[in-house]
Structure formats: C-alpha cells, structure tokens
Amino acid sequence: MQAKAHVLKIPGKCLCGKVGFDVELPTIWCAHCHCSRCRLAHGSAFVTWFGVRQTQFQIVSGNEEIQWYHSSEEAKRGFCGNCGSTMFFHSTRWPDEMHIALSYVIGQIDRLPQAHVFYDKHVDWYTTNDKLKRFGGLSGTEPIEEQSP
Numbered sequence: 001m002q003a004k005a006h007v008l009k010i011p012g013k014c015l016c017g018k019v020g021f022d023v024e025l026p027t028i029w030c031a032h033c034h035c036s037r038c039r040l041a042h043g044s045a046f047v048t049w050f051g052v053r054q055t056q057f058q059i060v061s062g063n064e065e066i067q068w069y070h071s072s073e074e075a076k077r078g079f080c081g082n083c084g085s086t087m088f089f090h091s092t093r094w095p096d097e098m099h100i101a102l103s104y105v106i107g108q109i110d111r112l113p114q115a116h117v118f119y120d121k122h123v124d125w126y127t128t129n130d131k132l133k134r135f136g137g138l139s140g141t142e143p144i145e146e147q148s149p
Helices: 036-042
Strands: 009-013 020-024 029-033 047-053 057-061 066-070 075-080 086-091 097-101 115-117 133-136
Touching: 036 047
Parallel strands: 029 115, 115 133
Antiparallel strands: 009 020, 020 057, 029 047, 047 097, 066 075, 075 086, 086 097
C-alpha cells in the first residue's frame, strides 16, 4: 500500500475573518491585473491575482456571507457581505478556475507574480519598475512592449 502524498493547503480570510478559505497548491499562475474593473473593485492601481483549479479551492467558513457581483456578462466577483473584501473572481473564460486576490492569503503561495495583464490600461500615477512581462489588448493577455514616457 502506497502512502498518500501530503497535500499543502494555504489558508486565507477576509478582513473581518467571517469568510475563510483553503487553497490546495500548486497554483496555475499569478499576475498583477491593471484592468479598470479590478482597480475599481479594489480601489488600487492593480490587483495581484492567482489561479487554482476549482477542485483546489474550498470555503471553510462564512459561505453564507459571500456575495457575488456580476462585473461583466462573463465574470463575477465574490466579496464578503459583512466587510466588503473582494476576494474571488470567476469567469466563463476559465470555467474550471477560481481566481483569488493574493492579499487575502495567510502566508505564501508557491510562486511570485509572473506578469502584468491589461498593462495597457495601467494608471499613470503609479510606476512599475520590475522586469515582469507586460500584456494588454482586448484579452489583456496579448504581448505588448512598454512605451517610454
């Protein structure tokens, strides 16, 4: 009989702590999103998201607190109805994935951010000085070259 492989789970929670979740590693990707909807939903220059398969994501507390806002025809954002933390993103473009805002994870995931998506929509009041790849266009994932100011 073979021993069962150890599964590494990373916990997360919202600001008030009512919504808790676990994410089973490995992640699929991690990136900074500069789209206008992410900026408006989070009140920031960009949001760092990571993706896992739906089967690797589990709500462990506060499921009744989660509200879903349809931010577009194909996508919805999950937030805590008590404190307003916007933690989750789900889209018909990636039906088997759950996207989670990295800032709600307690600890570290298995990778650093790999790219900037929708970078052609970035705000001019924040300067990005890293060497990560930049993507844009309609899908937000088409390669672009950064323009010099």
